[in-house]
Amino acid sequence: MCQICTLAVGAGLGLSRWLGVDDLVSGVWVGGFILSSSLWFYSWLSKKYPKLHTTFYMLLTTTSIYTLSLVSLAWTGILINKLVVGIVIGSLAFLFGIGTDKKIRKIKGKQLFNFQKVIIPISFLVVASLIVWIITKH
Numbered sequence: 001m002c003q004i005c006t007l008a009v010g011a012g013l014g015l016s017r018w019l020g021v022d023d024l025v026s027g028v029w030v031g032g033f034i035l036s037s038s039l040w041f042y043s044w045l046s047k048k049y050p051k052l053h054t055t056f057y058m059l060l061t062t063t064s065i066y067t068l069s070l071v072s073l074a075w076t077g078i079l080i081n082k083l084v085v086g087i088v089i090g091s092l093a094f095l096f097g098i099g100t101d102k103k104i105r106k107i108k109g110k111q112l113f114n115f116q117k118v119i120i121p122i123s124f125l126v127v128a129s130l131i132v133w134i135i136t137k138h
Contacts, residue, residue, distance in 0.1 A: 027086015097121030
């Protein structure tokens with residue numbers, strides 16, 4: 001993951017909180033932000049220390065960042081059930097977005113448009129947010 005993805009997800013989260021969006025929808029963006037940050041940090045770490053470029057260290061890094069994030073949210077009293085459900089949905093949506101980008105690159109042998117690596121995962125977060133918002137409004 002890249003810094004642009006992490007920045008875009010963080011901006012989406014800030015915007016949703018500023019607009020007073022439901023915690024379930026905000027959680028979608030928190031989940032995407034945590035996953036994006038985790039993968040970006042793992043990527044940086046494995047480039048700096050190539051021996052750490054293994055699935056074990058990727059899982060360790062991701063688990064650690066999720067744990068630190070959730071414990072921090074719980075400690076401040078912000079962590080509620082709706083936010084946790086949103087985090088799970090957002091993490092899965094972002095993960096599927098990353099997978100979709102990789103699948104397209106594998107099938108086509110290249111990216112189809114500029115910033116595809118950023119746009120597809122963010123689009124998955126937007127769609128997940130809209131679905132959650134529509135479901136919670138009815």
